[in-house]
Amino acid sequence: MVTYHRPVALEDALAIRAERPVLVLAGGTDVYPAKAARAGWGDMRHADILDISAVPGLRGIAAEAGAWRIGALTTWSDVIRAELPAQFDGLKLAAREIGGVQIQNRGTLAGNICTASPAGDGAPNLLALDASIELTTRRGRRIVPMADFIDGYRHTQCRPDEIVTAILVPKCSSATRGHFLKLGARKYLVISIVMVAGVIEVDPQNRIAAARLAVGSCSAVPQRLHALEAALVAQPSLTAADLVRPSHFAQLTPINDIRGSAPYRRAAALALTRDLLRELAADKRRRAA
Secondary structure (H helix, E strand, O other), X not given: OOOEEOOOOHHHHHHHHHHOOOEEEOOOOOHHHHHHHHHHOOOOOOOOEEEOOOOXXXXXXXEEXXXXXXXXXXXXXXXXXXXXXXXXXXXXXXXXXXXXXXXXXXXXXXXXXXHOXXXXXXXXXXXXXXXXXXXXXXXXXXXXXXXXXXXXXXXXXXXXXXXXXXXXXXXXXXXXXXXXXXXXXXXXXXXXXXXXXXXXXXXXXXXXXXXXXXXXXXXXXOEEOHHHHHHHOOOEXXXXXXXXXXXXXXXXXXXXXXXXXXXXXXXXXXXXXHHHHXXXXXXHHHHHO
């Protein structure tokens, strides 16, 4: 018999989480399909459910001192509608391409990264945003960098007694902007074959002052392109795409599957990164016009 918990206070949710094994449910857009898939293969095990959707104070995006706070129940539709600076443009693009409107209305950004799928569209964007994850227990809270949070295939650093309560994104200068490109078999309602997210800051001379680029669906976990980021600093944004080299993607470990071969994924990651940098340069010209 499955036990279904739906507490209306964070303290109660944390107590349930600490006392027994439970599957945390927010929007449910990953939990229910995964359950059906397991049943299709004969795995009829059912975990007790901890539904946190009624816990107050966990939904919404707020500006705090030095950071933006995205509550754990914030949906993709909330992200789309929010008035956010240009550094979030990539995340907003990803939000519009995740499932249909019904999924966007129910699915949460925090749930997307907790699922830790290599094809999860949220993770590369949060890497590019230099985000951190707030994990809460009855004993207190800790902050884990997004770069460390997903530490393996469908595995995170969230401990058995912890609940993700927020995503924290550092505020950037007004000269910072983001972008996101995704390759799939069709435009919408599709799992990514390759995706690239990027956030760059430019100086008054339109040279790149800082860059963060991340690739998804090309390794067990999303990967930052640190070598390319370093090569872009102080370079004109208009010619940044010309600096992209195959060696910048050497750490990627793409798989061969029905959606694409490993060589194809690696080549697509390079092409998408060049396209992303060109789009960011074009966006700078549009904003200045």
